[in-house]
Amino acid sequence: MPLNNSNAAILSDLNEPQKQAVTHRDGALLVVAGPGSGKTRVITRRAAYLVQTGVPARSILAITFTNKAAEEMRHRIEALGVSRGMWVYTFHALGVRLLREFGSLAHLQSGFSIYDEADSLRVVKEAMQIEGVSEAVLKPDAIRTRISHAKNRLLTPQECTEQADWFEQATVARVYEAYAQLLHTRNAVDFDDLLMRVAVVLRDHADITERLNIRFRYVLIDEYQDTNHAQYLIAHLLSKHHGNICATGDPDQSIYAWRGADIRNILEFERDYPNAVVVRLEQNYRSTGQILRAASQLIQRNRQRKNKKLWTAADAGEPVRMWEFSEGSDEAKRIADTIAELRGDRRRYSDFAIFYRVNAVSRGMEEALRNRGIPYKIARGVEFYNRKEIRDTLAYLRVLANPADEVALLRIINTPARGIGKTTVDRLRTHANETRKSLLETLRAAETAPGLRGAAVKRAHAFGELLGQMQTVLDTPISEAVSSVLSLSGLEEALRKERDVGGEDRLANVEELVTAAMRYERENEEASMAEFLNHISLVSDQDAVDENAGCVLLMTLHAAKGLEFPIVFLVGLEQGLLPHERSLGLSGDVEEERRLCFVGITRARERLYLSRAQERLIRGRPMPRPASQFIRELDTGDLIWKNYQTTSTRGFAGSTIDGFVPLVEDLPPEEAAKLTPKRRLRSGSLRATAGDGSGIGDEDALFAGRARSSEAAAGGSSSTGANWKPGTLIQHDRYGVGQVLWVRPGGGQTRAGIRFAGHGEKTLILELAPIRRLERGKQ
């Protein structure tokens, strides 16, 4: 097809592989897109190209993982002049949309509720109670996770029961069955159902699949590396007849395996689609050469990947910094100072981002930034829709839209307080179960419940009456219904009465909900309350990340995917944090942690600061922190190292010179032994300028201390614990002499409780801690 003018515009600023991906017409296409390689550009241009070459916009279906990604894609495609009508959805929103049409096939009634993880957990607990499974034996959340994984793999409770070959699996299967039954009677689905049920309908109803294949002739899936089996099957079936599936993604950025994503979906794409065209986008337009080199070197350690050679035409740029601190608080302070300094140098606050592995690390960062007067925002946590007052309001609406929604009903039955206490609720629920009626019905016939006294019956009636009256608000516009519920329920009044701090905020929050409803009804004129509620269920805090808020942004590495910043601080490069300790066990996956680190590094455009602390507050307690293995893995020899050692905090066992503590682990042990403290210090600063990879910053030097203590830990024999009996005296590089109190092997690591003079008891990992045995008569 000859190119017309706009085609030329669509292709003009693309490189060759990008062009190939954009202009690929029919058949399977896999775009393996490295970070910063213009993936989003390729997807949007491809959509525009298809339309300009005659494919109706409404015949294209694009699937993303986040609402934010979907929105951005929609905007960018419209900006390219493509008419509306294209379907751009998240997998889950697509699920809702399809279940609205085919829900009856999945045994759902209209107005069904979507249960988030918190709701779902309540139902799991209820199911456990029914099945008589003690929460002490299996944690409800662990069961919830396992049910979730089963659903992602499209396993029904029956199949789980059949496959269960030991007691624990059978127990989970039993709870799963009861859980599914409870969801069914509540006319509710969880997040996983939105995928599983659609996948099953498509799998079992060839006619529907065929119709959808005719409706959508081109299917695009972004972040394909993060698809789970259900999503894989949905994508596969939706393109089964025409085969026009275009998957984009990067195996190196797969960071959700722990939640069911299967990296094999992308690694084995070519096996699933033998005629697939594979395009690799390897040119990076985002980062400097130095940043990209570190990232590439790190990720090459992974075995589970498609080889990919990232390159850039950009300058090498500034070397990557590696900062080491005595303590987490020093790290935070130094970073805040650096941001303040660099901001004077024509930088805006929104140029900076700070990434960490776990949310808990953000607190120290926040404090330091606050003290420095630096505006910041955190992309996490206390999201709008998770606030108590919002959830309460939504629970009322949920009960109105879906009277079977018992989780919501239980939430509001005594909120605000109306004298229906725990005892009354228990009796009502028992009676409801015995008479096989819904809780709502039982509420209205409370007098039939055994054990309920006059006053309790009256209150129950009154509440049932109230809900009945409220039912009429569903005939009004959504935002009006929200307002009416707020006043009729007494929630508004209760909030107004809250004189304590935050009462005003909570009132403002519920008003914000009314505003959100107004916005929604403007954009979706025909929508019902149930649809509004479904929409809200699928909104996440991830969607609220605003890269241009004029603030420094703080977020977890998971939240950082897909974003980019001129200057990035990646903090807490410590063994146990990144890689996280939960990935270091027997079943753990260090490769995913490495990918997480890779994702973090590749967010940086111009400057990258990596940092670690030797000691950090973990759950309020100071814990020694060994360096992350990733530091040496990514060190190309160009890193600029800096030790910010202070003695201001607590006395170290080692001698201190000029306010610095020698970092013994920075040098091979033989070297360290020869050096005087002063020379150690100088060698530290020498390394800080040795960017030529001359060998001074030997890649394993940092780990010399660790390697040595591992040797010592092994004690010449293969059994680690054997030589570390309680009572053994040891020497720790920083805490000095200590005595082993207990030893606990497990998960390839041996933990030991050691009491140090002046530092109290610490729990150390023998394989990692910078310790050595003290031989009798020595020292």
Added chain:
DNA sequence: AGCAAGATGCTTTTT
């Protein structure tokens, strides 16, 4: 019924 102190447990998380 309602509250407050105390115990427990938990810390990755697109939807």
Added chain:
DNA sequence: GCATCTTGCT
């Protein structure tokens, strides 16, 4: 360290 749940008191 913090949030959530439990227990015990009024």
